[in-house]
Amino acid sequence: MSEHTRSTDADVVSTAYLDDDRVEGEHAASSVRAVLINRPRQELYAFWRDFGNLPLFMENLKAVETLESGRSQWMVVGPAGADFDLVSEITEDIPGERIAWRSDDGSDVDHEGWIEFRDNAFGRGTEVRLFISYDPPAGAVGKLVAKVMQREPRIQARRELRRFKQLMETGEVSTSKAPEAAPRASRHF
Amino acid sequence: MRALTWHGKHNVQVDTVPDPQIVNPRDAIIKITATAICGSDLHLYDSMIPGMSNGDILGHEFMGIVEEVGSGNTTLSVGDRVVVPFVIACGSCFFCERQMPAACDNSNPADKADASEIAYGYSMPGAFGYSHLTGGYAGGQAEYARVPYSDYGPIKVPDGIDDERVLFLSDIFPTGWMAAENCQIQFGDTVAVWGCGPVGLFAIKSAILMGAGRVIAIDHHPNRLALAKANGAEVLNYHEVKVREALMEMTAGIGPDSCIDAVGMEAHGFSPDNIIDAVKQETKILGTDRPHVLRETIMAVRKGGTVSVPGVYGGFADKWPIGAFMEKGLTLKTGQTHVQRYLPQLLELILEGKIDTTDLISHRLPLEQAPEGYKNFKDNQNDWTKVVLHPH
Numbered sequence: 001m002s003e004h005t006r007s008t009d010a011d012v013v014s015t016a017y018l019d020d021d022r023v024e025g026e027h028a029a030s031s032v033r034a035v036l037i038n039r040p041r042q043e044l045y046a047f048w049r050d051f052g053n054l055p056l057f058m059e060n061l062k063a064v065e066t067l068e069s070g071r072s073q074w075m076v077v078g079p080a081g082a083d084f085d086l087v088s089e090i091t092e093d094i095p096g097e098r099i100a101w102r103s104d105d106g107s108d109v110d111h112e113g114w115i116e117f118r119d120n121a122f123g124r125g126t127e128v129r130l131f132i133s134y135d136p137p138a139g140a141v142g143k144l145v146a147k148v149m150q151r152e153p154r155i156q157a158r159r160e161l162r163r164f165k166q167l168m169e170t171g172e173v174s175t176s177k178a179p180e181a182a183p184r185a186s187r188h189f
Numbered sequence: 190m191r192a193l194t195w196h197g198k199h200n201v202q203v204d205t206v207p208d209p210q211i212v213n214p215r216d217a218i219i220k221i222t223a224t225a226i227c228g229s230d231l232h233l234y235d236s237m238i239p240g241m242s243n244g245d246i247l248g249h250e251f252m253g254i255v256e257e258v259g260s261g262n263t264t265l266s267v268g269d270r271v272v273v274p275f276v277i278a279c280g281s282c283f284f285c286e287r288q289m290p291a292a293c294d295n296s297n298p299a300d301k302a303d304a305s306e307i308a309y310g311y312s313m314p315g316a317f318g319y320s321h322l323t324g325g326y327a328g329g330q331a332e333y334a335r336v337p338y339s340d341y342g343p344i345k346v347p348d349g350i351d352d353e354r355v356l357f358l359s360d361i362f363p364t365g366w367m368a369a370e371n372c373q374i375q376f377g378d379t380v381a382v383w384g385c386g387p388v389g390l391f392a393i394k395s396a397i398l399m400g401a402g403r404v405i406a407i408d409h410h411p412n413r414l415a416l417a418k419a420n421g422a423e424v425l426n427y428h429e430v431k432v433r434e435a436l437m438e439m440t441a442g443i444g445p446d447s448c449i450d451a452v453g454m455e456a457h458g459f460s461p462d463n464i465i466d467a468v469k470q471e472t473k474i475l476g477t478d479r480p481h482v483l484r485e486t487i488m489a490v491r492k493g494g495t496v497s498v499p500g501v502y503g504g505f506a507d508k509w510p511i512g513a514f515m516e517k518g519l520t521l522k523t524g525q526t527h528v529q530r531y532l533p534q535l536l537e538l539i540l541e542g543k544i545d546t547t548d549l550i551s552h553r554l555p556l557e558q559a560p561e562g563y564k565n566f567k568d569n570q571n572d573w574t575k576v577v578l579h580p581h
Binding site: 036038106124125155158159160162163165166169171172173174175176177178179182 | 207210211212213214216254259279280281282283286295296297298299300301303305315324325326327337338541
């Protein structure tokens with residue numbers, strides 16, 4: 001009879017994505033958020049991969065201009081009216097599965113993000129996980145940005161994924177606002 | 190247009206406000222022909238529900254004529270006559286696909302959904318005229334309303350049938366129906382219903398249609414008890430009898446097979462637990478709801494029975510009788526009503542004349558007199574059993 005083997009910590013590691021290290025990481029502010037979307041994985045990937053679509057459901061993006069070789073220029077609504085631009089480059093692109101991006105060195109704010117798409121094992125649609133982070137610049141402006149942005153990635157990841165889900169599942173972004181104040185998305189399919 | 194707006198506790202008024210407009214492709218604008226004041230509107234009137242803003246348009250029970258449709262709406266046409274469910278639902282998320290529109294993931298706008306996600310762990314669906322917790326959507330006690338996802342929710346009704354016969358498909362008829370359905374009534378069951386307001390009355394009507402052997406109605410307003418009795422219920426006035434003892438005696442010690450709490454968070458009565466709860470509620474510390482009826486249903490229902498809760502609760506309850514709940518092996522069924530799920534079958538019951546949906550209406554008022562309607566519905570519950578408003 002063999003001796004009963006004891007489980008190690010590695011055997012019982014949590015399956016959740018969200019451990020504290022991963023959320024906080026080396027960034028000043030960051031967050032991971034997951035959502036289940038009742039649409040095919042390829043469709044979700046393709047919509048997100050066209051960064052020009054991002055302003056349809058990201059409220060803090062005024063516009064995105066696609067540049068060459070996986071780069072794009074993002075016009076971001078900053079805190080207290082301090083809008084800024086950043087140039088984002090795609091650092092990883094696995095079709096249908098994962099897109100990662102980060103701002104280039106010349107950007108005012110160091111921004112990094114990734115999104116992953118996985119089929120739900122039980123046919124409930126696509127599991128989507130979004131990571132976003134910011135590291136503010138040095139100096140006084142940086143302090144203001146840092147303060148305002150401390151909570152920002154959590155709220156932003158939560159709301160952006162909700163709007164992305166709404167847009168993909170219903171064709172529109174839910175709103176109770178009047179037309180002039182409503183989000184910009186219109187029917188995409 | 191003119192609309193009934195909220196301005197704080199016991200302060201509603203009819204104001205001139207901007208007309209609603211189409212915002213999204215699946216929207217419609219409805220010209221409202223009939224709208225009602227709901228018992229749950231009184232929770233807003235009493236300022237018991239958080240997330241209200243000055244000037245919010247109230248009202249979630251309404252119907253009318255389609256005035257305008259959005260570019261993506263392929264099911265409604267201008268001129269259609271529709272009843273609008275109080276729950277706003279997208280029709281395409283995990284929950285809507287499983288016939289649970291009151292759990293819709295998408296209808297509460299992303300920024301508004303934060304509050305209920307923090308309060309309840311998951312966000313609530315959108316609803317008309319019911320605080321910013323449910324999306325801050327303008328309500329239907331108005332001349333016109335914008336209806337989001339209008340290709341999924343509203344049900345068309347034929348011309349030639351009175352508004353008043355179909356208006357309550359918007360909320361209280363399906364709400365009473367779901368409350369009874371949640372009891373899984375078997376032939377010969379005894380169902381006890383706390384609260385003979387509109388939802389309680391529809392629960393009574395529904396339980397009888399579902400084959401309940403006996404329905405026992407509990408209230409203290411003679412006029413409301415009389416309505417329950419006219420609908421086939423036996424009645425108990427809790428000012429005259431001890432409810433649980435009366436139910437034990439009436440059922441020869443077995444107890445009701447199921448109990449329906451159609452009262453919710455603002456129970457009346459002078460039992461010691463309720464007085465303590467009222468103090469806590471007033472101070473907004475230690476507890477926010479007065480769950481007297483919920484406690485009583487759990488104590489009164491038979492072993493292995495079901496407690497069904499259509500009454501609205503919003504926060505926390507104290508002294509929850511968890512021991513009785515577990516040791517008796519009870520089932521608790523709750524939830525905002527999955528209105529869309531029930532509409533075709535309930536419209537059919539109305540058209541076939543199998544249910545009277547109008548006997549509870551006590552007052553019909555023009556929209557301009559809505560504040561008077563609120564005041565009386567609140568202060569004179571015996572005589573004011575249901576108020577229907579006519580905006581046009």
